[in-house]
Each structure stands twice: as C-alpha cells, then as structure tokens.
Amino acid sequence: MNWSRKAGLLPHEWFFGAFLVILWVRLAMTVGPSDHDSLLYLALILTNTSVIAWCRLRETTLSWRCRLWFYAVVMNVAFMNMKSSVMKVNSHKWDEMLAGFDKALFGAILSVRAQEVVTPVLTEVLSFCYLMFFPYLMISWFYYAYRGLPLFRKLMVGMFTIYGLGFLGYSFVPAGGPHLAYPGEFSVPLTGWVVTRFNALIVEKGSNGVDVFPSLHCAISCYLLFFDRLHTRWRHRLYLVPCVGIWCATIYLRYHYFADLLAGFALAAFALWLTSRWGNSSFEISKPPKS
Template sequence: MTWLKYQRPNPFIIALYGCVGFCMMIMMIGIGQFDHFEPRHFVSLTLLSVLMPLILKTKNGRFVGFAVLLSSYAIFPMFSLIGNIIPYRFDDKLYQLDTWIFGQSLPLYFTYRPVWLSEYLALCYLALFPLQILSCYFWFKNHQQHYQLFSFGLAIMFVVGYMGYLVIPAQGGYLAYPDVFYFPNTGGYITTFLINANKPLIVGIDAFPSLHTGFAVLINGFFFVKKYHKIGLALLPITIGLIISTQYFAFHYGVDLLAGIILAISILIFISCYQKVQ
C-alpha cells in the first residue's frame, strides 16, 4: 500500500535540525560556564542567537550549506568553556599512537622549514574558510541536487567532528608538548598572521579529528565524485598543502590527520549511497 511506503527525509532537513540541535546542546553547556565567559564567548552566543532562528526559516534548503558553515564557526569558541569541565586530555595517547604508527609523531618529520614553504603552507591552512564558502556557492549556483548532498556532507562533518572533540579531547602537539614540537615556524607575513590569528582561537580540545583535513578532503573529493575533474585537480595543490600544514605547524598529530581523511571518505561514500537509494 502506498501509504506504507517509506519516504526518505530530505537531506536539507536532516542537516538543518541536526546542526541546530547540536548547537543548542553546546550553547547550553557553555552557558553553564557563564562565570568564565570572555568577549569571544559573548560574540559566539550573540551570533548563534541570531543564526538559529534564521536557520530554522531556511526549510526550503536554499541557504542550509552556508548556515551549516556559519554555525560551525560561531559555536567553536564555546568549546574552550567545555574544556574547563573535561578533566582529561588524550594527547599522551595520541602521541603514543602516532609513534607506534609512524615511528615518531608525524609532525616531527618536518625538519626542512624554508621561509617559502612556511608561507605556502600557512596560506593553504588559511584557505579553508574561503574554500568552504566558494564551493558552497558553486554547488548552490550550478546544481541544486548536488548542493543538497554537499550541505548534508558538511553537516555530518561538522557534527561528527565536533563530537570527536568532546569524546577524545586533545590540545595538539604544539600546545601539549611545546618542548618537543617546533612552533612557531620560520616564515614571513603570512606565517606570522596565521600564528597571531590562531592564538585567540585556541580552545584546547580541538585536535582529534583534524577538521581542516576532513573538510578539505570532503570538498575536493566531492568535485571528483560529481565528475568535475578539472576543478578537483585545480584544488589539489591547496588541499594537499592544507593537509601537510596541519603537521608542519604541529596543530595536529598524524592520527588526527588520518581520522579526518577517514571521516571525509566515509561521508563521501555515505552521501553517494544515500543519493542512489532515494
């Protein structure tokens, strides 16, 4: 009987309510630490208070991809408050696992540090947000069905990745082991900008998985999956540089990088299968 036929939910709606629900949870935990609020937390709370009602009005899905990205950046400062109530860190375990897999922690292999390389990798690392926004705009303007799946993938990466911060909180090599990992690096204006811009964004539990890696692989991989090979190839130098930069600057351990890649590939497979069975 047709009325018994299962109708798969619209990915836009899943992304919409999944992100809103997750943001609300993080907001409530953060507000519980109100005594520790800094200016960035007030900014985060204000942005989220404006974003949440706007997101809920985008049920037609037109701006969900952009809303997901803005929500992920707006909610990020709240994790520094959550870090205050999590009494443990997994840096020692990740460091040991890194050593077991790679012989030594992966960032320690980057001993060649010329200024030009530091500048290029810093630029690649900073390119993530423009890459996210521009790819969202591309799919939005050129292919609504692909934009729908792309937004769905972004939402999964955002929620699952941030859940990783809560389950396996870790600071990252340059913060947890400043005497072991070389940071900051030699470099010019771009490297200096990255170092200075990163300081006020530190939350202390955002190493595992590497979402810079995850988002970069997801974005680049999605272009290949959807047969936009020329764009995919054009983005490869940025994507590869971005992935390397997470180790070069010791923001992440090697296992964080692997987790980001595995998460991105899993999402690409999932949304491809999701599309086929619709």
C-alpha cells in the same frame, strides 16, 4: 530508508543535531541548565528546530536555502563557544593519548620527525596552503549554491555531517595539538615571512584550544576535493595540489597528530559515501518551490 521523507530530516541534521543535543545535555548535567553555555546550546537547538519546521510547513527555495545556510552560521557559533564549553564537561585534554599513537607508530610525535625537513621556504609555502582552506570552504559554498538547490543541498549534507561528527570528537577528545602541548619537543623554529606570520596569527586568534581530533582541515578539504571530482572536474584539478599541501601542513606546522588525520580522512570517506547513497533523488522537494 529515506531519512528526509520518513522523518523530515536530512542526514546532516541528524548528526549536527546530535552534537548540539549531546553537548547541551552534558553541560546541563555538569554545570547546570542555567549556565550561559547550556542556555546557548538550548537556544541553538530550538532555533534549528524552528528553521526546519518552517521549511517543512512552507517548502520554498528561500526556506530551503535558509535551512541549509543555517548550519554555516551555527557551526561558527559552536566552534568559537567550545573554547568555553568543552572543558566544562571534560577533566583534561587528550594530547598525551594522541601523542602516544604517534610515538607507537613513528617512535616520536610525527611533527617532531618533520623537523628534519624544515626550511623557511617550505614553511611559507605550507602556511599558504593551510590558509587556503578558508577560501576553498567559502568559495565552495557560494559556487554550489549558484549551481542550484539540489547540488547545494547534497554538498551541505556531507559537509555538515562531517562538522557534526567532528565537533563531537572535539567535545569528547579535546586536545591542543603538538605546538601547544609539547613545545619543548621542538628544537627547530618555524621561520618564514609574511604568510607564515599571518597564518600563525590566524591560528592563535581563531583556534578554540580543543580543535584537534579529528582534523577538520583534512576532513573538509578532502571531502570538497572529491566532491569536486564528481561534480566539477576543473575545481578538482585547481585545488588538488593546495589540498595535499593542507594535509602536509597540519603535521609540518605542528597543529595535529597523525591520528587526527586518519580520523579526518575517515570522516571525509563516510560523508562522500553518504552523499552518494542518498543522492539528489533522495532530496527532492516534495512541492514545487515558490519564488
């Protein structure tokens, strides 16, 4: 079954669209359709539908690029909005359940166990790795956009499948992470220097407070790393060590539970399978693109 040809939608449009629709329905049923968050998600759904419809009516390189880049914009809008919307449809956060998984496996929250290896130098290095996620993501968008539409489309299919399913996870299993939910469990402070302080500020100001399960830092970086392995080996070699650092940093810096990492890696594996399954041949433009 070829989703893009039979239904006019790419796989990530199903998954990210499902996130938008499900959260909108939950908001409309909980706080009413006139609530400002409900109206925002309705507007995003209608805009998404319009962009796809425009692209299908006029398949050009420009319309396809707008259709793909749209998700980079709406992802950021939805992420920041979840600080307000997600707790309107949930009665509590799920840190206790996620921490319980850690305790069942390790006898304590894994971040608490990691205190044994805390040093200022390691904190500085892993804070740098954690920050590397953002340039890795943005550079990847522009690099593969430059490589041509078929490969860029393949990248975005997997990436925004991850974001759609990951945001569903945030909306159904909101959590703040060990550093917010269990600060009293930590007896060793994370001290470092400029990078450590900058990273802590970015997380404090940029987090929406529910962005824990699954770990999208792990999911997206893992997906990009193995996407690079398939398509650009030099990028895979360049980012291999920083990506491993990102994965370690999620626990060491006390942002995530072990279950978050497992879910993130599972999402990455699914997205890589999906892009392999649908491949470039499944995403051919039905008409020659016009300049």
